[in-house]
Amino acid sequence: MSAGLPKYVPVNLKDIEEAGFQEGEEVSLEPLKQKGLINPSGRERRLPLKILGDGELSVKLHCKARAFLLAAKEKLEAAGFSSTVLPGRKKWVKPSVAKNLARAEEYFLQRKEQLHLT
Template sequence: MHAGLPKYVPVNLKDIEAAGFQEGDEVSLETLKRIGLINPSGRERRLPLKILGDGELSVKLNIKARAFSTSAKEKLEAAGCSLTILPGRKKWVKPSVAKNLARAEEYFAKKRAAAAGADSAEQASA
């Protein structure tokens, strides 16, 4: 059903350069919608932003996106831009499964604490 549907709104570096951002400006999904680089209607309005590496960037910008391509990340770091990777949405989990996961995490946290306590007691006695 979902085959072939995009997971991100892709934006190339050449498009960001052509948009005329000034030194130190913030580039995010909201700012790109406001200037008209991204269509704020339709399915794209709910997708996260991904920066692609086609083109070059000559100004230092603060870029906030969910994902960066490898080439885009290299070019942006070379240009001195600050990159912020935004967190994704949490996957919905059935309440009973979430409860079991929480129990398991609590159990293993206690196990790790007990093991760490035993290791420190051995080191103190040695």
Template sequence: MHAGLPKYVPVNLKDIEAAGFQEGDEVSLETLKNKGLINPSGRERRLPLKILGDGELSVKLNIKARAFSTSAKEKLESAGCSLTVLPGRKKWVKPSVAKNLARAEEYFAKKRAAAAAADTTEAA
């Protein structure tokens, strides 16, 4: 049932350029809603933002989004924009599984620390 539903609100670079952001402005889901690029009601209001690479950007902006396409990332980095990838929603995990995952992470962290300590003593 969920296969046809979008996972992100897609916004192209040409739309951001046309919105008239000034040098150093922050581009986020909220600012795009305020500028009218994203419908503040409906399904889009709860979806995360994804920046797509269609178009060019001529000003340096601070962009905060959940995801960036590879072409958009390349174009934004070449334009000198700062990119912030927002964290996703954490997936629910059964408490017993979470406890086992935490134990495994602790175990492997100790193993990595012991291996790193052994490497430093061999190098000295």
């Protein structure tokens, strides 16, 4: 049922440009809400920000978002902007499964070391 629901609040670079941010300001979810660029309500209030690549930025800004479209990331890096990818929430895992995952990770680490020694 949740396949069609959005996973992010999307914002294009051209919309950020039109919002009137000053040189060196931080672009994240809260400043975008304050500027009136996005108005998430209901389920969208808890969604993270995703920067899309449509448009260009003329002032240097620091962008913080959970995800960047590849085109947006390339445009920001080419122009010398700084961007930070925010970490996501960790998925809850049953304790028994977490224990097995830890064992498997340890096993493969040992196996990798053995292969490099021989």
